[in-house]
Amino acid sequence: MLIKNPLSWQLKENQATPETIYKQRRDIVKKLGLAAAITPFTSNAQASLFDVFSAKKDPVAVMDPRQDLVGRPSSLSTSDLELTPEPKVLTYNNFYEFGSSKGQPAELAKGFETRPWTIEITGEVAKSVTLDIDDVMKNMMIEERIYRHRCVEAWSMNVPWLGFTLASLLKLVKPTSKAKYVAFETLYDPKKMPGQASYSLGGGIDYPYVEGLTIEEAMNPLTLMTVGLYGKTLAPQNGAPLRLIVPWKYGFKGIKSIVKIHLLEQQPPTTWNLLAAEEYGFYANVNPNVDHPRWSQASERFIGEGSLFSSRRQKTLMFNGYGEQVASLYKNLDLTKNY
Ligand SMILES: Nc1nc2c(c(=O)[nH]1)N[C@H]1C(S)=C(S)[C@@H](COP(=O)(O)O)O[C@H]1N2
Ligand SMILES: [Mo]
DSSP states (O other): OOOOOHHHHHHHHHHTSOHHHHHHHHHHHHHHTHHHHHGGGTTOTTOOHHHHTOSOOOSOOOOOSOOBOOOEEOTTSOTTSOOOOHHHHTTSOOOGGGOSSTTHHHHHTTTOOOOSOEEEEEESBSSOEEEEHHHHHHHSOOEEEEEEEEOTTSEEEEEEEEEEEHHHHHHHHOBOTTOOEEEEEEOOOTTTOHHHHOTTTTTTOOSSOEEEEEHHHHHSTTOEEEEEETTEEOOGGGTTTOEEEOTTBOGGGSOOSEEEEEEESSOOOOHHHHHOTTTOOSSOBOOTTSOBTTBOOSEEEEOOSSOGGGOOEEEOOGGGGTHHHHGGGGTTSOTTTOO
């Protein structure tokens, strides 16, 4: 299989993009100086991933405050949803590296530096690589995906994420036939992440935070490497510069501020499962019929307009409403045991 050239691929995609978005995107491309970087690679089918991502870099940019980011509309977006107001998405967070109570991450992650930032991809791949986040953001096709976002704590939001499919990234590194699982790791830097330096602030987690998916889950087109929300790059408290979003699973699978991706043959350990295996499984599919040992999962508190205390209760949807796309992945699995 040839390594696809994301640059030429992006141009092709753009031809199918509505004019206004295309124009905005073209302006961004111009601003980033990407146009000049397109030529060297287009004719070389053998281009390695290093070549593909060696487009010239912008001056180092600290992405806090958030920068504008445009995503192509996607048919995989759940576009009929009432959105959770942006200020709530930015303040009602779980990110234990910056404190284990709501509101704390928004405060303690202020000024968290996300440049320079690299992502290492290793293990069962044709060739291990280390990618620079800015090259990744320039080369991958960024889409807007409105998804339901359901925490295992039984609250939910609807968020317009911006990102690219994990599948499109993994295809570039060519997983080997032994790649059955994908493991992810958050940055470990207790100097920058106070929750990693303090047991009580960090909720007793053994850092770094780790997560994992099966290769089939990772390759599903819904699985999004997320770099933004509400038309801008991610805020630190939402997992800048790069986090995972798996919309049919509980939010804790959506690991934030990723620095490592490792493909492997065995199921990798995952943070909440290590902490309390009888409460949090590896699969963590949203399921109204399988309760958490300490509370029901049949309904959820939707965080929308108005006060958090007045938020409405609604029924939990099987696979968070994404069963049509993902139920087949679990047809041979007992979801009561594999929660
Ligand atoms: N590294 C890391 N990733 C994390 C968490 C965390 O504490 N640390 N919390 C998870 C949980 S429980 C949820 S619900 C989501 C919350 O994402 P949000 O704050 O963007 O809504 O992030 C997930 N990713
Ligand atoms: Mo969560």
